[in-house]
Amino acid sequence: MKNINQPKDFASKIAKLEEEIRKTPYHKGTEHYIGRLRAKIAKLRQQEDKITKTSGRFGFIPKKEGDATVVLIGPPSVGKSTLLNKLTKAHARVESWPFTTLTVVPGMMEYQGAKIQIFDLPGIVSGAAIGVGRGREVLSATRSADLLILMVDLKTRIRIRTILKELRQSGVNLSVLVVVNKIDLIGKTINKNNEILISAEKEIGLDDLKKQIWQKLKLIRVYLKPKGEEPDFDSPLIMREGQRVEDVAQKTFPEERKFNQILLWGPSARFPAQQVSLTHQLQDGDVLNFS
Secondary structure, X not given: OOOOOOOOOHHHHHHHHHHHXXXXXXOOOOHHHHHHHHHHHHHXXXXXXXXXXXXXXXXXXXXXXXXXXXXXXXXOOOOHHHHHHHHOOXXXXXXXXXXXXXXXXXXXXXXXXXXXXXXXXXXXXXOHHHOHHHHHHHHXXXXXXXXXXXXXXXXXXXXXXXXXXXXXXXXXXXXXXXXXXXXXXXXXXXXXXXXXXXXXXXXXXXXXXXXXXXXXXXXXXXXXXXXXXXXXOOOOEEEEOOOEHHHHHHHHOOOOOOOOOEEEEOOOOOOOOEEOOOOOEOOOOEEEEXX
């Protein structure tokens, strides 16, 4: 009999099936094939949930909130909880010994008018991809995020490549920011491979980190201009790069409606008060008037 608690790389299998669906053009001839792939994904997720429930969990991913979600992972005792506390209003427990964080700790960072949710996960150790230190559980918890911050310190910096490899083995396919913490402990260090150098405790490099998070998430700000009034530049709509006027309309007006005209000011406008269609692609800082 098969042992129900035998380790399985569900995340990797699911990622491969999802990639196959994305590559397969959807038409009548492929409809049945895509349906079978989706059924396999659903079965794998049920099996994974069953194993997780019988083996226990370190916690759960809280409900996603805000405009984007970032997951913070790395080895134990590199300062993840300290960083979460500095970037958000969270009050994660901070101690000097490993494995202080045993559950998922959420926080909300506000930047450029956006609310960016950050989850601090338990520390991962070597062999995480095959389940060492409940590593598969931690790695699989990154699935629903928009961005992953891999955080190390000066002592664990040599593990960056290994952790990135284990992420790939687990089917985690997210944009990654690599952060090296505790740079205040030495006089000077070399920035390698676009790493972000910080000291969470001394608040060194945190402004650059926030900027990098914003850029990696590819968020943009769009402002609404009521007729005869000025835009409220303190309350932008947070959208994604590549989104169009129709996406703003759907987000702003819950019920479908027709517009007499849509006027545009800002970086993507050829001239002020340009009349545009719903298919117009927006840029950061654009201002729209619907009438």
